[in-house]
Amino acid sequence: MSAPFRFDPTDLPPECEALRSEVRGFIAAELTAGLWSPNSDFGSHRSAAFSRRLGARGWIGLTWPQRYGGGGRSALERYVLTEELLAAGAPVGCHWIADRQSGPLLLRFGSEAQRAEFLPGIARGEVFFCIGMSEPDSGSDLASIRTRATPVEGGYEVTGAKVWTSYAHESHYAITLVRTGPAGSDRHSGLSQLILDLKSPGVGVRPIVNLAGEHDFNEVVLDRVFVPSERLVGQEGGGWHQVTSELAFERSGPERFLSSHQAMCAFIGRAGRSPERHIAEGLGRMAAQLWTLRRMSLSVAGMLQAGETPNLEAALVKDLGNAFERSVPEQVRLLAPERRRAAADDGLERALAATVLYAPSWTLRGGTREILRGIIARGLGLR
Amino acid sequence: MRDTILYDSAMRLFADHMSPRLLAAAGEGVWPADLWGAVEAAGYLDVLADGSEGMVEAATILRAAGHHAAPIPLVETILARWLCHACGVVPPAGALTIAPVEPDDRILLVGETLGGRAGFVPWGRDAEAVVLIAEGRLYIAPRSRAGYELGANLAGEPRDALQAVGEDVASVPLADAIDAELLLRLGALLRAAQMAGAMPASLDLTVQYANDRVQFGRPIGKFQAIQQQMALLAEEAAAALVAVENAAIAVAEARPSAGLAVPAAKIRAGEAAGRVAEIAHQVHGAIGFTEEHSLHYLTRRLWSWRDEFGHEGYWASALGREIAAAGADGLWPLITAS
Numbered sequence: 203m204s205a206p207f208r209f210d211p212t213d214l215p216p217e218c219e220a221l222r223s224e225v226r227g228f229i230a231a232e233l234t235a236g237l238w239s240p241n242s243d244f245g246s247h248r249s250a251a252f253s254r255r256l257g258a259r260g261w262i263g264l265t266w267p268q269r270y271g272g273g274g275r276s277a278l279e280r281y282v283l284t285e286e287l288l289a290a291g292a293p294v295g296c297h298w299i300a301d302r303q304s305g306p307l308l309l310r311f312g313s314e315a316q317r318a319e320f321l322p323g324i325a326r327g328e329v330f331f332c333i334g335m336s337e338p339d340s341g342s343d344l345a346s347i348r349t350r351a352t353p354v355e356g357g358y359e360v361t362g363a364k365v366w367t368s369y370a371h372e373s374h375y376a377i378t379l380v381r382t383g384p385a386g387s388d389r390h391s392g393l394s395q396l397i398l399d400l401k402s403p404g405v406g407v408r409p410i411v412n413l414a415g416e417h418d419f420n421e422v423v424l425d426r427v428f429v430p431s432e433r434l435v436g437q438e439g440g441g442w443h444q445v446t447s448e449l450a451f452e453r454s455g456p457e458r459f460l461s462s463h464q465a466m467c468a469f470i471g472r473a474g475r476s477p478e479r480h481i482a483e484g485l486g487r488m489a490a491q492l493w494t495l496r497r498m499s500l501s502v503a504g505m506l507q508a509g510e511t512p513n514l515e516a517a518l519v520k521d522l523g524n525a526f527e528r529s530v531p532e533q534v535r536l537l538a539p540e541r542r543r544a545a546a547d548d549g550l551e552r553a554l555a556a557t558v559l560y561a562p563s564w565t566l567r568g569g570t571r572e573i574l575r576g577i578i579a580r581g582l583g584l585r
Numbered sequence: 586m587r588d589t590i591l592y593d594s595a596m597r598l599f600a601d602h603m604s605p606r607l608l609a610a611a612g613e614g615v616w617p618a619d620l621w622g623a624v625e626a627a628g629y630l631d632v633l634a635d636g637s638e639g640m641v642e643a644a645t646i647l648r649a650a651g652h653h654a655a656p657i658p659l660v661e662t663i664l665a666r667w668l669c670h671a672c673g674v675v676p677p678a679g680a681l682t683i684a685p686v687e688p689d690d691r692i693l694l695v696g697e698t699l700g701g702r703a704g705f706v707p708w709g710r711d712a713e714a715v716v717l718i719a720e721g722r723l724y725i726a727p728r729s730r731a732g733y734e735l736g737a738n739l740a741g742e743p744r745d746a747l748q749a750v751g752e753d754v755a756s757v758p759l760a761d762a763i764d765a766e767l768l769l770r771l772g773a774l775l776r777a778a779q780m781a782g783a784m785p786a787s788l789d790l791t792v793q794y795a796n797d798r799v800q801f802g803r804p805i806g807k808f809q810a811i812q813q814q815m816a817l818l819a820e821e822a823a824a825a826l827v828a829v830e831n832a833a834i835a836v837a838e839a840r841p842s843a844g845l846a847v848p849a850a851k852i853r854a855g856e857a858a859g860r861v862a863e864i865a866h867q868v869h870g871a872i873g874f875t876e877e878h879s880l881h882y883l884t885r886r887l888w889s890w891r892d893e894f895g896h897e898g899y900w901a902s903a904l905g906r907e908i909a910a911a912g913a914d915g916l917w918p919l920i921t922a923s
Contacts, residue, residue, distance in 0.1 A: 205785040205788070205822065205823070205826065206788075206819070207819065207823050209823060209826065209827045209830070211827075211830050211831050211834055213923075214923065219923070222921070285921070289917045290917075466916070467913040467914075467916060467917075468913070470908065470909060470912065470913040470916055471912070471913040473909050474909065475909055475910050475912065476906070476909065476910070477905070477906070477909045479902050481905070481909075482901070482902045482903075482905030482906045482909060483898055483901040483902040483905055484901075484905065485901075485904075485905035485908055485909060486848070486852065486900065486901030486902055486903065486904035486905030486906075486908065487852060487856070487897065487901045487905075489845070489849065489904055489905065489908050489916070489919075489920070490828070490848065490849035490850075490852035490853050490856075490900075490901065490904060491824075491853065491856075492920055493828075493845060493846070493849045493920050494824050494827055494828040494849060494850075494853045495824075496920060496921070497827050497828065497831045498823065498824065498827045501827060515823075518816075518819065518820050518823050521816065521820060522820045522823075522824060572809075572813065574816070575812065575813045575816035575817070576809070576812060576813075576816075578815075578816035578819055578820070579806075579812035579813070579815050579816050581819075582788070582792050582815055582816075582819055583792055583796065584792065584795060584796065584806040584807070584811075584812055584815055
């Protein structure tokens, strides 16, 4: 028997390296102009103006057909673009969900009218999406959601509550998972995805402040919200299939191991050009893990580009990647020489504070560590 | 890029020529002549005869060898023959070994004789000759001229301390770009390849055991506590495999990333080896701790191999120094180099 997983080595074609240079030039100019300070957490680092600048360059919806405002480029080119933006700590948060998830969902399952309506605005960096999945009583057990969409004249009336909805208060639309029919024996039937206009009457968005004192989460209360039938994505009752079919894209990208990248860079800056042995050793271990994770992630990207669905491999990358990005601040705090914890303007301290405080969210978002390991175990043939 | 045909045929070759009995006998010092003959006949020993462009094939063969815990000096003979070919010497026939293979070892010329230190020469006693790098020259000392104090690693594989090398051993100048450091790097990569093969084999055994062993009325693999650990085992095995395969490509094609990739592969495989062995044993319970069960043929090798050709700490401090020298802005270009 050989391994139950496959990670074919992926080579980036020349056009990817050309794009990489272009992105590096763009980022250098942004940094020189002092337009933002680096933070590699894709979720919390946001700037609508940056998203519009990226959109103007054609770098949102890079893989989408040009008739929808996309770039018509390959998934590997998008991989390079996103890894460069994240490594540089660019504020990608506003367009991130629409670019990674909502746009591709509409391309795959949406109607022609939906694509024409939403994709060009997303690609310009003007229309932002969030995701309405979790509910007060439904987290990892997503199939248990209770938000209900009842058929009415011309569409649905939606009632229920979504929670942990990141940046609903800064988004225009939420891809919202609702129950439109009975659960059935597998519990996965009767779920549907709706494009919810967050300005609709009956939508209440209430802030939930996180432990870092920041407002990123929300509770979104839906009280008899009317959603027109043309805002149903794909098949009524096909929501579960639609949600789970994109998991390999969501779980294997560079955002799953780069969240603490600025802490690592700041550490190298502090360690100096010829550090003591134990500092060099810690750095070398982190670099070996980072290089390996990127190669794993790139393998999955290559398999996705080839039309495969490496869900097990994607789960392996996410769990290992999240563990790595959480371990970086834990090592840096012990290894970094000359800590200046009282200095509010110290780059290393700022990066450490941001990563320590946000690290708990990394192993929760996009599938908890425990759920991922269950998926991996099933992939190994253990259930 | 990857050679699945070679991998499959190597896996078959080792499966056909190995058994728990052979492994037990090898642990008692019995030389597996049939297995060695098959490996020789398959042409594996000259996989690097044309230089490091054969590294993908070499790593593939060694993953298969590691999967089966093959108790033969395959890494050592391949590297010895590579050194001979590269320096324009016809390699001696049969099993060979190399020195130095530990970061602190140095072999020096003291007057007319070779001295210094080579404390852990793999299969020294079984090798027809030891191919040595010392003072810018390649020495080929037949067994009759090399004295060893016998030793072994945790898996019982011969690891012998070179005591003396007789005078007038044949030597040639080293070819350009070949030195002890390069030998150590290629050895580290190929040892990592063996580990990357032994880890999926440990995973296979452990999955099978978790599905077969029933406690509390069901297979233990149904318990989430076991499943979570098994997922970690798979992650570590996967990371080691990816690191080794990508490093082998980088070396074979002399890519810019090779300088980082080889230490990264040895570090990552070495880290994974300890974790894989720990979880595999925990899931196997007491039976896995017995001599009778075959798990230890893999895990004792993993524990040994991670220390050989430089352990994680050695390579991590070397790699860390290189990264620090490049500075904070140099990290990402190094990580993304082709």
